[in-house]
Amino acid sequence: MASQPHSVAQPPGIADIEAAARRIEGAVVRTPTHLSRTLSKASGATIYVKFENLQFTAAYKERGALNKLLLMGEKVRSRGVIAASAGNHAQAVAYHGARLGVPVTIVMPAPTPSIKVMQTESHGASIVLYGETYDEAYGKARALEKDQGLSFLHPFDDPDVIAGQGTVALEMLADAPEIDCLVVPVGGGGLISGVGTAVRALRPACEVVGVQAELYPAMHNLVTKGARSSGGETIAEGIAVKQPGALTAEIIGNVVDRMVLVSERAIETAVALFLQIEKTVVEGAGAAGLAALLDHRESFAGRNVGLILTGGNIDTRLLATVLLRDLARSGRMARLRIQLHDRPGALLSVIKLFDRHQVNVVEVYHQRIFTPLPAKDAFIDIECEARDEEHLAALFDELEGAGFNVHPVEIQ
Numbered sequence: 001m002a003s004q005p006h007s008v009a010q011p012p013g014i015a016d017i018e019a020a021a022r023r024i025e026g027a028v029v030r031t032p033t034h035l036s037r038t039l040s041k042a043s044g045a046t047i048y049v050k051f052e053n054l055q056f057t058a059a060y061k062e063r064g065a066l067n068k069l070l071l072m073g074e075k076v077r078s079r080g081v082i083a084a085s086a087g088n089h090a091q092a093v094a095y096h097g098a099r100l101g102v103p104v105t106i107v108m109p110a111p112t113p114s115i116k117v118m119q120t121e122s123h124g125a126s127i128v129l130y131g132e133t134y135d136e137a138y139g140k141a142r143a144l145e146k147d148q149g150l151s152f153l154h155p156f157d158d159p160d161v162i163a164g165q166g167t168v169a170l171e172m173l174a175d176a177p178e179i180d181c182l183v184v185p186v187g188g189g190g191l192i193s194g195v196g197t198a199v200r201a202l203r204p205a206c207e208v209v210g211v212q213a214e215l216y217p218a219m220h221n222l223v224t225k226g227a228r229s230s231g232g233e234t235i236a237e238g239i240a241v242k243q244p245g246a247l248t249a250e251i252i253g254n255v256v257d258r259m260v261l262v263s264e265r266a267i268e269t270a271v272a273l274f275l276q277i278e279k280t281v282v283e284g285a286g287a288a289g290l291a292a293l294l295d296h297r298e299s300f301a302g303r304n305v306g307l308i309l310t311g312g313n314i315d316t317r318l319l320a321t322v323l324l325r326d327l328a329r330s331g332r333m334a335r336l337r338i339q340l341h342d343r344p345g346a347l348l349s350v351i352k353l354f355d356r357h358q359v360n361v362v363e364v365y366h367q368r369i370f371t372p373l374p375a376k377d378a379f380i381d382i383e384c385e386a387r388d389e390e391h392l393a394a395l396f397d398e399l400e401g402a403g404f405n406v407h408p409v410e411i412q
Helices: 014-024 037-043 061-072 074-079 088-100 114-121 134-148 159-175 190-202 218-224 246-255 264-277 285-295 316-329 346-356 389-401
Strands: 033-036 046-051 081-084 104-108 126-129 181-185 207-213 258-262 304-309 333-341 360-367 377-385 405-408
Touching (some): 014 061, 033 159, 037 285, 061 074, 061 159, 081 088, 088 114, 159 304, 181 190, 181 285, 190 207, 190 246, 207 218, 264 285, 264 316, 333 346, 333 389, 346 360, 346 389
Parallel strands (some): 181 304
Antiparallel strands (some): 033 046, 333 377
Protein backbone atom coordinates (compact mmCIF):
# COMPACT_ATOMS: atom_id res chain seq x y z
CA MET A 1 0.00 0.00 0.00
CA ALA A 2 1.14 3.53 -0.66
CA SER A 3 1.77 5.64 2.42
CA GLN A 4 -0.29 8.73 3.11
CA PRO A 5 1.36 12.14 3.66
CA HIS A 6 3.04 12.38 7.05
CA SER A 7 0.84 13.84 9.79
CA VAL A 8 1.86 16.13 12.65
CA ALA A 9 1.32 13.53 15.40
CA GLN A 10 3.89 10.77 15.84
CA PRO A 11 2.46 7.28 15.21
CA PRO A 12 2.67 4.98 18.24
CA GLY A 13 5.05 2.01 18.24
CA ILE A 14 4.92 -1.42 19.83
CA ALA A 15 6.48 -0.02 23.03
CA ASP A 16 3.58 2.44 23.32
CA ILE A 17 1.04 -0.35 22.86
CA GLU A 18 2.73 -2.58 25.42
CA ALA A 19 2.87 0.35 27.86
CA ALA A 20 -0.83 0.99 27.25
CA ALA A 21 -1.58 -2.66 28.07
CA ARG A 22 0.16 -2.30 31.43
CA ARG A 23 -1.51 1.05 32.07
CA ILE A 24 -5.10 -0.13 31.51
CA GLU A 25 -4.67 -3.61 32.99
CA GLY A 26 -7.39 -4.39 35.50
CA ALA A 27 -9.55 -1.45 34.46
CA VAL A 28 -10.75 -3.02 31.21
CA VAL A 29 -11.78 -6.61 30.63
CA ARG A 30 -9.21 -8.96 29.12
CA THR A 31 -11.79 -10.43 26.81
CA PRO A 32 -11.55 -14.05 25.63
CA THR A 33 -10.54 -15.25 22.17
CA HIS A 34 -12.36 -18.46 21.27
CA LEU A 35 -12.19 -20.87 18.37
CA SER A 36 -15.59 -21.04 16.66
CA ARG A 37 -15.93 -24.53 15.23
CA THR A 38 -19.32 -23.86 13.65
CA LEU A 39 -18.32 -20.60 11.97
CA SER A 40 -15.13 -22.28 10.81
CA LYS A 41 -17.06 -25.10 9.19
CA ALA A 42 -19.46 -22.67 7.54
CA SER A 43 -16.75 -20.36 6.17
CA GLY A 44 -13.98 -22.72 5.12
CA ALA A 45 -11.50 -20.90 7.38
CA THR A 46 -10.46 -21.57 10.97
CA ILE A 47 -12.04 -18.69 12.86
CA TYR A 48 -11.01 -17.25 16.21
CA VAL A 49 -13.30 -14.59 17.68
CA LYS A 50 -12.31 -11.96 20.25
CA PHE A 51 -15.38 -10.90 22.23
CA GLU A 52 -14.91 -7.20 22.89
CA ASN A 53 -18.66 -6.93 23.46
CA LEU A 54 -17.89 -8.25 26.95
CA GLN A 55 -16.35 -4.95 28.01
CA PHE A 56 -18.43 -3.05 30.58
CA THR A 57 -19.69 -0.63 27.93
CA ALA A 58 -19.88 -3.51 25.41
CA ALA A 59 -17.18 -2.22 23.06
CA TYR A 60 -13.40 -2.06 22.59
CA LYS A 61 -13.43 1.77 22.69
CA GLU A 62 -12.73 1.68 26.43
CA ARG A 63 -9.09 0.73 25.77
CA GLY A 64 -8.12 3.83 23.82
CA ALA A 65 -10.26 6.21 25.86
CA LEU A 66 -8.80 5.03 29.15
CA ASN A 67 -5.21 5.08 27.91
CA LYS A 68 -5.67 8.68 26.75
CA LEU A 69 -7.29 9.77 30.00
CA LEU A 70 -4.50 8.27 32.08
CA LEU A 71 -1.83 9.97 29.98
CA MET A 72 -3.44 13.40 30.27
CA GLY A 73 -2.25 13.97 33.80
CA GLU A 74 -4.21 15.03 36.85
CA LYS A 75 -4.09 18.78 36.17
CA VAL A 76 -5.42 18.44 32.62
CA ARG A 77 -8.09 15.93 33.65
CA SER A 78 -9.32 18.19 36.44
CA ARG A 79 -10.31 20.85 33.88
CA GLY A 80 -12.51 18.32 32.12
CA VAL A 81 -12.60 16.55 28.78
CA ILE A 82 -14.96 16.74 25.85
CA ALA A 83 -15.73 14.32 23.03
CA ALA A 84 -18.06 14.10 20.05
CA SER A 85 -19.78 10.77 19.54
CA ALA A 86 -23.16 9.15 19.18
CA GLY A 87 -22.00 5.71 20.16
CA ASN A 88 -19.37 3.60 21.85
CA HIS A 89 -16.68 6.27 22.22
CA ALA A 90 -19.14 8.45 24.14
CA GLN A 91 -19.90 5.70 26.62
CA ALA A 92 -16.24 4.74 27.00
CA VAL A 93 -15.14 8.31 27.79
CA ALA A 94 -18.11 8.87 30.11
CA TYR A 95 -17.60 5.62 32.02
CA HIS A 96 -13.86 5.88 32.59
CA GLY A 97 -14.09 9.61 33.14
CA ALA A 98 -16.52 8.95 35.97
CA ARG A 99 -14.20 6.28 37.42
CA LEU A 100 -11.31 8.74 37.45
CA GLY A 101 -13.34 11.70 38.69
CA VAL A 102 -12.96 13.59 35.41
CA PRO A 103 -15.73 16.00 34.34
CA VAL A 104 -16.92 14.78 30.92
CA THR A 105 -18.95 16.56 28.27
CA ILE A 106 -20.20 14.65 25.24
CA VAL A 107 -21.61 16.37 22.16
CA MET A 108 -24.04 14.11 20.33
CA PRO A 109 -26.01 14.76 17.13
CA ALA A 110 -29.60 15.74 17.90
CA PRO A 111 -31.09 12.62 16.20
CA THR A 112 -29.08 10.26 18.46
CA PRO A 113 -31.47 7.57 19.80
CA SER A 114 -32.60 8.42 23.31
CA ILE A 115 -31.36 5.09 24.68
CA LYS A 116 -27.77 6.01 23.71
CA VAL A 117 -28.15 9.45 25.25
CA MET A 118 -29.48 7.92 28.46
CA GLN A 119 -26.73 5.28 28.64
CA THR A 120 -24.02 7.92 28.26
CA GLU A 121 -25.74 10.27 30.72
CA SER A 122 -26.01 7.43 33.25
CA HIS A 123 -22.22 7.51 33.63
CA GLY A 124 -22.41 11.12 34.80
CA ALA A 125 -21.48 12.89 31.57
CA SER A 126 -23.00 16.21 30.57
CA ILE A 127 -24.73 15.80 27.22
CA VAL A 128 -24.97 18.48 24.53
CA LEU A 129 -27.26 17.66 21.61
CA TYR A 130 -26.23 19.60 18.55
CA GLY A 131 -26.57 19.34 14.78
CA GLU A 132 -27.94 16.63 12.55
CA THR A 133 -24.68 14.79 11.84
CA TYR A 134 -21.49 13.72 13.57
CA ASP A 135 -19.54 16.36 11.65
CA GLU A 136 -21.74 19.12 13.08
CA ALA A 137 -21.46 17.68 16.59
CA TYR A 138 -17.68 17.45 16.16
CA GLY A 139 -17.48 21.10 15.16
CA LYS A 140 -19.48 22.10 18.22
CA ALA A 141 -17.26 20.02 20.49
CA ARG A 142 -14.11 21.67 19.17
CA ALA A 143 -15.68 25.09 19.74
CA LEU A 144 -16.63 24.20 23.33
CA GLU A 145 -13.11 22.85 23.84
CA LYS A 146 -11.71 26.33 23.21
CA ASP A 147 -14.46 28.29 24.94
CA GLN A 148 -14.40 26.26 28.16
CA GLY A 149 -10.74 25.24 28.32
CA LEU A 150 -11.50 21.53 27.97
CA SER A 151 -9.34 18.79 26.47
CA PHE A 152 -10.73 17.09 23.37
CA LEU A 153 -10.58 13.31 23.31
CA HIS A 154 -10.62 12.20 19.67
CA PRO A 155 -12.30 8.84 18.91
CA PHE A 156 -9.54 7.60 16.59
CA ASP A 157 -7.00 10.14 15.26
CA ASP A 158 -4.81 10.27 18.36
CA PRO A 159 -1.64 8.23 19.04
CA ASP A 160 -2.58 7.48 22.65
CA VAL A 161 -6.03 6.26 21.62
CA ILE A 162 -4.50 4.17 18.83
CA ALA A 163 -2.01 2.63 21.27
CA GLY A 164 -4.85 1.66 23.60
CA GLN A 165 -6.80 0.02 20.79
CA GLY A 166 -3.68 -1.91 19.78
CA THR A 167 -3.83 -3.87 23.04
CA VAL A 168 -6.56 -5.96 21.40
CA ALA A 169 -3.92 -7.49 19.12
CA LEU A 170 -1.51 -8.22 21.99
CA GLU A 171 -4.17 -10.34 23.68
CA MET A 172 -5.30 -12.10 20.50
CA LEU A 173 -1.80 -13.09 19.40
CA ALA A 174 -1.02 -14.36 22.91
CA ASP A 175 -4.24 -16.38 23.16
CA ALA A 176 -4.29 -17.75 19.58
CA PRO A 177 -0.70 -17.67 18.22
CA GLU A 178 -1.76 -19.73 15.19
CA ILE A 179 -3.69 -16.77 13.74
CA ASP A 180 -2.19 -15.84 10.35
CA CYS A 181 -4.79 -13.27 9.28
CA LEU A 182 -6.56 -10.57 11.28
CA VAL A 183 -9.75 -9.03 9.86
CA VAL A 184 -10.57 -5.66 11.41
CA PRO A 185 -13.57 -3.31 10.98
CA VAL A 186 -12.52 0.18 9.86
CA GLY A 187 -14.32 3.47 10.39
CA GLY A 188 -11.93 6.27 11.29
CA GLY A 189 -9.13 3.72 11.49
CA GLY A 190 -8.06 3.84 15.16
CA LEU A 191 -8.50 0.15 15.87
CA ILE A 192 -6.79 -1.19 12.76
CA SER A 193 -3.94 1.32 13.18
CA GLY A 194 -3.19 -0.02 16.65
CA VAL A 195 -3.78 -3.65 15.73
CA GLY A 196 -1.71 -3.38 12.55
CA THR A 197 1.19 -1.71 14.39
CA ALA A 198 1.26 -4.52 16.96
CA VAL A 199 1.03 -7.24 14.33
CA ARG A 200 3.84 -5.79 12.21
CA ALA A 201 6.13 -5.75 15.26
CA LEU A 202 5.22 -9.14 16.72
CA ARG A 203 4.00 -11.24 13.79
CA PRO A 204 5.10 -9.60 10.53
CA ALA A 205 3.91 -12.50 8.36
CA CYS A 206 0.34 -12.18 9.66
CA GLU A 207 -1.96 -10.52 7.13
CA VAL A 208 -3.97 -7.51 8.31
CA VAL A 209 -7.20 -6.92 6.39
CA GLY A 210 -9.42 -3.89 6.87
CA VAL A 211 -13.18 -4.05 6.34
CA GLN A 212 -15.57 -1.21 5.51
CA ALA A 213 -19.26 -1.10 4.67
CA GLU A 214 -19.91 -0.52 0.97
CA LEU A 215 -21.89 2.60 1.83
CA TYR A 216 -18.97 4.21 3.71
CA PRO A 217 -15.73 3.37 1.85
CA ALA A 218 -13.68 6.46 2.81
CA MET A 219 -10.53 4.65 3.98
CA HIS A 220 -10.88 2.10 1.18
CA ASN A 221 -10.87 5.00 -1.27
CA LEU A 222 -7.65 6.37 0.21
CA VAL A 223 -5.89 3.04 0.07
CA THR A 224 -7.07 2.03 -3.41
CA LYS A 225 -7.20 5.56 -4.86
CA GLY A 226 -10.89 4.96 -5.47
CA ALA A 227 -13.71 7.48 -5.71
CA ARG A 228 -16.73 5.70 -4.28
CA SER A 229 -19.25 8.00 -2.64
CA SER A 230 -20.08 7.73 1.06
CA GLY A 231 -23.58 7.98 2.51
CA GLY A 232 -26.81 6.17 3.20
CA GLU A 233 -28.39 4.13 5.96
CA THR A 234 -26.12 1.34 7.14
CA ILE A 235 -26.58 -1.12 9.96
CA ALA A 236 -22.85 -0.65 10.67
CA GLU A 237 -23.17 2.91 11.96
CA GLY A 238 -20.10 2.44 14.16
CA ILE A 239 -17.88 2.44 11.06
CA ALA A 240 -19.95 4.91 9.01
CA VAL A 241 -17.22 7.54 8.81
CA LYS A 242 -17.01 9.89 5.83
CA GLN A 243 -13.64 11.45 6.75
CA PRO A 244 -10.96 9.12 8.15
CA GLY A 245 -8.14 10.45 10.28
CA ALA A 246 -4.90 11.86 8.90
CA LEU A 247 -2.75 9.93 11.38
CA THR A 248 -4.70 6.71 10.94
CA ALA A 249 -4.51 6.99 7.15
CA GLU A 250 -0.72 7.30 7.39
CA ILE A 251 -0.44 4.27 9.68
CA ILE A 252 -2.82 2.15 7.63
CA GLY A 253 -0.77 2.84 4.53
CA ASN A 254 2.20 1.20 6.27
CA VAL A 255 0.70 -1.68 8.27
CA VAL A 256 -2.45 -2.90 6.49
CA ASP A 257 -2.16 -5.40 3.65
CA ARG A 258 -5.51 -4.83 1.97
CA MET A 259 -8.98 -3.39 2.38
CA VAL A 260 -12.28 -5.00 1.43
CA LEU A 261 -15.85 -3.76 1.26
CA VAL A 262 -18.88 -5.68 2.52
CA SER A 263 -22.56 -5.50 1.60
CA GLU A 264 -25.37 -4.60 3.96
CA ARG A 265 -26.84 -8.05 3.43
CA ALA A 266 -23.60 -9.74 4.52
CA ILE A 267 -23.44 -7.56 7.64
CA GLU A 268 -27.03 -8.48 8.54
CA THR A 269 -26.29 -12.17 8.01
CA ALA A 270 -23.19 -11.91 10.19
CA VAL A 271 -25.17 -10.31 13.03
CA ALA A 272 -27.68 -13.17 12.85
CA LEU A 273 -24.95 -15.83 12.71
CA PHE A 274 -23.21 -14.49 15.81
CA LEU A 275 -26.46 -14.68 17.74
CA GLN A 276 -27.49 -18.09 16.40
CA ILE A 277 -24.09 -19.77 16.58
CA GLU A 278 -22.10 -17.98 19.26
CA LYS A 279 -25.16 -16.92 21.29
CA THR A 280 -23.76 -13.40 21.50
CA VAL A 281 -25.18 -10.01 20.53
CA VAL A 282 -23.11 -7.96 18.09
CA GLU A 283 -23.70 -4.58 16.49
CA GLY A 284 -23.38 -4.11 12.74
CA ALA A 285 -19.86 -2.68 12.88
CA GLY A 286 -18.76 -5.51 15.14
CA ALA A 287 -20.00 -8.09 12.65
CA ALA A 288 -18.15 -6.54 9.68
CA GLY A 289 -15.22 -8.94 9.99
CA LEU A 290 -17.43 -11.99 9.66
CA ALA A 291 -19.30 -10.26 6.83
CA ALA A 292 -15.96 -10.04 4.98
CA LEU A 293 -15.59 -13.80 5.17
CA LEU A 294 -19.10 -14.19 3.77
CA ASP A 295 -18.58 -11.72 0.89
CA HIS A 296 -14.97 -12.71 0.11
CA ARG A 297 -14.97 -16.37 1.12
CA GLU A 298 -12.36 -17.55 -1.38
CA SER A 299 -9.65 -15.14 -0.17
CA PHE A 300 -9.82 -16.48 3.41
CA ALA A 301 -10.33 -20.21 2.74
CA GLY A 302 -7.89 -22.40 4.65
CA ARG A 303 -6.54 -19.52 6.75
CA ASN A 304 -6.43 -19.15 10.54
CA VAL A 305 -8.49 -15.97 10.79
CA GLY A 306 -8.89 -13.74 13.82
CA LEU A 307 -12.09 -11.69 14.01
CA ILE A 308 -12.59 -8.81 16.45
CA LEU A 309 -16.19 -8.60 17.58
CA THR A 310 -15.78 -4.91 18.32
CA GLY A 311 -19.05 -4.19 20.10
CA GLY A 312 -22.54 -5.33 21.01
CA ASN A 313 -24.49 -2.08 21.28
CA ILE A 314 -27.33 -2.62 18.82
CA ASP A 315 -30.85 -1.27 19.12
CA THR A 316 -33.17 -4.11 20.13
CA ARG A 317 -35.78 -3.28 17.50
CA LEU A 318 -33.12 -3.22 14.81
CA LEU A 319 -31.79 -6.55 16.04
CA ALA A 320 -35.28 -8.06 15.86
CA THR A 321 -35.69 -6.80 12.29
CA VAL A 322 -32.32 -8.22 11.25
CA LEU A 323 -33.14 -11.63 12.72
CA LEU A 324 -36.56 -11.80 11.03
CA ARG A 325 -35.05 -10.76 7.68
CA ASP A 326 -32.48 -13.50 8.07
CA LEU A 327 -35.24 -16.05 8.68
CA ALA A 328 -36.94 -14.87 5.50
CA ARG A 329 -33.76 -15.10 3.41
CA SER A 330 -33.07 -18.61 4.67
CA GLY A 331 -36.56 -19.78 3.74
CA ARG A 332 -37.71 -20.34 7.31
CA MET A 333 -40.10 -17.40 7.22
CA ALA A 334 -42.10 -16.07 4.28
CA ARG A 335 -44.95 -13.83 3.30
CA LEU A 336 -47.20 -15.31 0.62
CA ARG A 337 -49.69 -13.12 -1.26
CA ILE A 338 -52.63 -15.24 -2.35
CA GLN A 339 -55.51 -14.15 -4.59
CA LEU A 340 -58.87 -15.74 -3.88
CA HIS A 341 -62.60 -15.25 -4.36
CA ASP A 342 -64.19 -13.17 -1.59
CA ARG A 343 -66.75 -15.69 -0.43
CA PRO A 344 -67.40 -17.83 2.66
CA GLY A 345 -64.93 -20.68 3.10
CA ALA A 346 -62.26 -19.29 0.75
CA LEU A 347 -59.85 -18.38 3.52
CA LEU A 348 -60.51 -21.66 5.33
CA SER A 349 -59.57 -23.65 2.22
CA VAL A 350 -56.21 -21.90 2.16
CA ILE A 351 -55.55 -22.37 5.87
CA LYS A 352 -56.31 -26.09 5.56
CA LEU A 353 -53.40 -26.44 3.14
CA PHE A 354 -51.10 -24.69 5.62
CA ASP A 355 -52.30 -27.13 8.30
CA ARG A 356 -51.74 -30.13 6.01
CA HIS A 357 -48.11 -29.12 5.52
CA GLN A 358 -47.61 -28.11 9.16
CA VAL A 359 -46.49 -24.61 8.16
CA ASN A 360 -47.13 -22.24 11.04
CA VAL A 361 -49.26 -19.16 10.31
CA VAL A 362 -47.89 -16.07 12.09
CA GLU A 363 -50.05 -13.25 10.67
CA VAL A 364 -52.90 -12.94 8.17
CA TYR A 365 -53.71 -9.69 6.31
CA HIS A 366 -57.01 -9.82 4.39
CA GLN A 367 -57.41 -7.02 1.81
CA ARG A 368 -60.69 -6.36 -0.01
CA ILE A 369 -60.76 -2.59 -0.53
CA PHE A 370 -57.34 -1.22 -1.50
CA THR A 371 -56.65 -3.59 -4.38
CA PRO A 372 -56.92 -3.48 -8.20
CA LEU A 373 -58.64 -6.89 -8.16
CA PRO A 374 -62.29 -7.30 -9.21
CA ALA A 375 -64.86 -6.55 -6.53
CA LYS A 376 -65.60 -10.25 -5.98
CA ASP A 377 -61.92 -11.06 -5.40
CA ALA A 378 -59.52 -10.28 -2.57
CA PHE A 379 -56.00 -11.09 -1.63
CA ILE A 380 -54.47 -12.25 1.62
CA ASP A 381 -50.92 -11.89 2.82
CA ILE A 382 -49.93 -14.76 5.09
CA GLU A 383 -46.73 -14.57 7.12
CA CYS A 384 -45.64 -18.07 7.97
CA GLU A 385 -42.82 -20.17 9.40
CA ALA A 386 -41.47 -23.32 7.81
CA ARG A 387 -38.60 -25.72 8.53
CA ASP A 388 -36.63 -24.71 5.45
CA GLU A 389 -36.99 -23.71 1.78
CA GLU A 390 -38.01 -27.22 0.69
CA HIS A 391 -40.79 -27.33 3.27
CA LEU A 392 -42.12 -23.99 2.04
CA ALA A 393 -41.79 -24.99 -1.63
CA ALA A 394 -44.02 -28.03 -1.07
CA LEU A 395 -46.78 -25.80 0.33
CA PHE A 396 -46.33 -23.31 -2.50
CA ASP A 397 -46.73 -26.07 -5.12
CA GLU A 398 -49.92 -27.39 -3.55
CA LEU A 399 -51.46 -23.92 -3.28
CA GLU A 400 -50.85 -23.38 -6.99
CA GLY A 401 -52.08 -26.89 -7.75
CA ALA A 402 -55.33 -26.04 -5.96
CA GLY A 403 -55.84 -23.11 -8.34
CA PHE A 404 -54.65 -20.26 -6.14
CA ASN A 405 -52.61 -17.42 -7.61
CA VAL A 406 -49.62 -17.19 -5.21
CA HIS A 407 -46.77 -14.65 -5.13
CA PRO A 408 -44.05 -14.61 -2.50
CA VAL A 409 -43.29 -11.11 -1.17
CA GLU A 410 -39.51 -10.79 -1.57
CA ILE A 411 -36.97 -8.87 0.51
CA GLN A 412 -33.58 -7.75 -0.75
